[in-house]
Amino acid sequence: MTSEETEAGTEQPAWSRWVIIGGTLLAVLLIGATAGMFLTRTIDSDPAATPAAGSVEVGFAQDMSTHHLQAVTMAGWARDHSTDPEVRQLAFDIERTQLEQVGRMKGWLMLWDKPEQPIGAPMQWMTEPMQGHDGGMSMAPSSLNPAGGPLMPGMATDAELAKLRSLSGKQLDVYFLQLMLRHHQGGTAMAQYAASHSSLPALKALVNSMLTSQGAEMDQMKLMLSARSAQPLPA
Numbered sequence: 001m002t003s004e005e006t007e008a009g010t011e012q013p014a015w016s017r018w019v020i021i022g023g024t025l026l027a028v029l030l031i032g033a034t035a036g037m038f039l040t041r042t043i044d045s046d047p048a049a050t051p052a053a054g055s056v057e058v059g060f061a062q063d064m065s066t067h068h069l070q071a072v073t074m075a076g077w078a079r080d081h082s083t084d085p086e087v088r089q090l091a092f093d094i095e096r097t098q099l100e101q102v103g104r105m106k107g108w109l110m111l112w113d114k115p116e117q118p119i120g121a122p123m124q125w126m127t128e129p130m131q132g133h134d135g136g137m138s139m140a141p142s143s144l145n146p147a148g149g150p151l152m153p154g155m156a157t158d159a160e161l162a163k164l165r166s167l168s169g170k171q172l173d174v175y176f177l178q179l180m181l182r183h184h185q186g187g188t189a190m191a192q193y194a195a196s197h198s199s200l201p202a203l204k205a206l207v208n209s210m211l212t213s214q215g216a217e218m219d220q221m222k223l224m225l226s227a228r229s230a231q232p233l234p235a
Contacts, residue, residue: 050112057203059125060194061105062118067152067190068098068105071183074156077165078176087173090220094180097213104206122152126193154186174230181221182233184214 051057072095079091109116118124151157156164156179167175188211195207225232 051114051200053114054125056125056194056198057200058109058112058114059118059123060190060198060203061108062114062116063122063125063152064187064190064194065102065105065109065116066122067155067183067187068102070155071098071180071187072102074161074164074176074179074183078172078180081168082173082176083169084173086224087176090217090224091176094217101206101210108202123190126190128193128197152186153189154183156183170228174225174228177221177225177228178230178233181218181225184218184221188214188218 075091075094075098079088079095082088082091106116160179164172164175164179191207191210195204198204222232
């Protein structure tokens, strides 16, 4: 057998790469759910302290899970369709990090016996103005999606998601970075609001993790946009 035949025989099929990635992301989600339930049981073991429906803790877990899952969707599209290794790596990192965090929040909701989705409009748990990423004050939700009602801060509309799917090459990379940067900025403001209005240690620990990972990613995305002669979307 020639070296060429040996290399061809051991080459990994293209489909198997996506199976491995999908399995990895599923494992990350399950690990996050287990960690969320374990940490909440360990830190907050008093049944009387279980957050009530409509509380900051329950509302944050429900809404931030939805917010994160849109980021996962956008990142998954960029990972599969970008040809830029830097963009694809960033997209995968966002998928992995945010899926683990979604797992934690869904683990809390299971432990608290609360539904994964809120009843009614999002962000009803936010009763005071929140501070935006630019230091200004705003009330949420901050925008409307004609097809699906109010959106949480930073989230892309259906039209923006459709545009993202229609692009390719550098245009896809730039628009993904713009949408994801805005998405992170909105999520950061939500997380900061929740942490300042909750005394739950597990929530504060998760927010700290979010701020650390998303802060680094926002800095990276700004640099990547600048390198591609592009600017962030207007706030």
